[in-house]
Amino acid sequence: MRINHNISALNAWRSMDQVNQSMGKTLERLSSGLRINRAGDDAAGLAISEKMRGQIKGLETAVKNAQDSISLIQTAEGALTETHSILQRMRELSVQAASDTNTDVDRNQIQLELDQLREEIDRISRTTEFNTQKLLDGKIESFRGTEDIKVVTGGNIDLKVVGVGGAFSATLSSTNANGTYTGTYTITPDVEGTYVVEVGQLQGAETSALDVRITQIRADGTASGIATLGAGHVLLTTTLTDSYTLYSAAGVGTTDFAISTVVNLASFTWDSSTFNIDDFGGSLPLNEIVDSAVVRVEATNTAANQLVFQIGANEGHNIVLGIDDMSAGALGLNEKSLKATDQDSAERSIMIVDAAIHKVSTARASLGAAQNRLEHTISNLGVASENLTAAESRIRDADMAKEMMDFTKQQILLQASNAMLAQANTIPQNVLQLLR
Missing domain, CATH: 1.20.1330.10 (f41 fragment of flagellin, N-terminal domain)
Structure with a gap:
């Protein structure tokens, strides 16, 4: 028998300490949930x-x-x-x-x-x-779909596209328009880009033609494949189905056009991701119109000034809403x-x-x-x-039922450890019996 080290007491003490630590964690889980x-x-x-x-x-x-x-x-x-x-x-x-x-x-x-x-x-x-x-x-409008505008003799057509970026296409058509239809629209590009003026399926008199005058095509006033009429001015005259691509630098392009006795006007398509159309139309006077005219604008734009609603937890989880000018x-x-x-x-x-x-x-x-x-x-x-x-x-x-079960078990183990430690501490006293 040894008295310097009570191994049994040490074992009982270690077990009791482990139970105490486990009980402390269980109490923490029970108190915090x-x-x-x-x-x-x-x-x-x-x-x-x-x-x-x-x-x-x-x-x-x-x-x-x-x-x-x-x-x-x-x-x-x-x-x-x-x-x-x-x-x-x-x-x-x-x-x-x-x-x-x-x-x-x-x-x-x-x-x-x-x-x-x-x-x-x-x-x-x-x-x-x-x-x-x-x-x-x-x-915050979105220029899209089809827009019908009623006009009368001597009246004006106001068309506006604000903050258009990306591909943009528009079709103008005139119904029941007799006489001459004239007007201007302005394209204001922000940065260098390209757009296409396309004339397609003009119906009416065989002599119908579309004259497009564009200013400031390039900084030097020139455009590929198009005759230059003085600094910054280009006159494009075409009939029926011709297509031209014009390269536009930063500046303002103004287009004047006149159609005589035409049922359907031409189709204009701008294809660029690098410039905006700030004002489409402004004022288009109708002269000598016998019947009231309906001017239809069909356009699609995917990058206008619209409202973006974040409706998800991550980037890109949003929807876009445009409200037209009312x-x-x-x-x-x-x-x-x-x-x-x-x-x-x-x-x-x-x-x-x-x-x-x-x-x-x-x-x-x-x-x-x-x-x-x-x-x-x-x-x-x-x-x-x-x-x-x-x-x-x-x-x-934490699973509260499981934690309470563990806590009850640990309480029992702690009581048992205390009892065994007390018993282990009495073992060295047996040596005294040998010394008597």
Whole structure:
């Protein structure tokens, strides 16, 4: 028997110490509710769960973004609802003015109300905003699809494309246009790029031709394959189906064109990712038009100044929304076109207001579709967040039932270790019996 080292007591003490350490960790898990409180508890699990936590937080924020986006859309759509009501009243007044049962004095009174309603549409377009951001003034518009603009003799066509980057194509067509159709449009490139002027399927008189005058094609005023008419001026005259590619440096290009007795105008295509079209149209006067004309602009643009809504946890998880200019001018409701002072003007006003109603209806439908999409997005984000949270919980959270079971076991082991340590400490006392 040895008395310098009590091996049995040391074993009992070591076991009791291990139980104490295990009990301390169990108490920590029970008090925090987490299985992983530090990296040492589960290094791999901690790394995986932290990545999941980032995704979960991103999904939760995306839900808030989508909800804010819906609020923005509802703000814009609410304003357009009032614009719709105003347009319906305008149509009602135009129909009333179209009847010769009204005197000139009556029609003048109707015209006064039309003017006030037009100004209110402009005010709504200027002042509708969300979080100080204007919504209906055309600064976040997307030029796309087909745009029908009603014009009359002596009237103007205002076409505008703001901040166009990337490939852009547009088609102008004139219906029921008799006489001569003339006008100008301006292309303002930001940086060096190229575009194509394409004339296709001109229908009408055999002598129909399209004259395109372009200024500042290059810094030196020249263009490949095109005759130069003085510094910075190029005149391109073509008929039917000819195509030319013009190389444009930074500067302003202005195109004048005239079509005589043509049913369908030409097709103009700009193909470049390096310049913007700041003003398409401006003022296009129609001269000697017997019938009212419909000018159609068909265009697609994928890089306009649009709203981007972040609706996901990662980069690129977004949707884009454009809201067209809803001012009176953009709707074709200018002072010259919206007249009710005589029967013919009132008839044309009905047509113009109908086109404006169609444009507002299209904008509201687009906003409604975007809102429905965002509502489904919110539901999907909620499901994704729920499932990812469940996965993260399985890795990181403590199973309270299991931890309580372990804690009870450790309490029993601790009591047993204490008892065995007390017994082991009595073993050296047996040596005293040998010394008596």
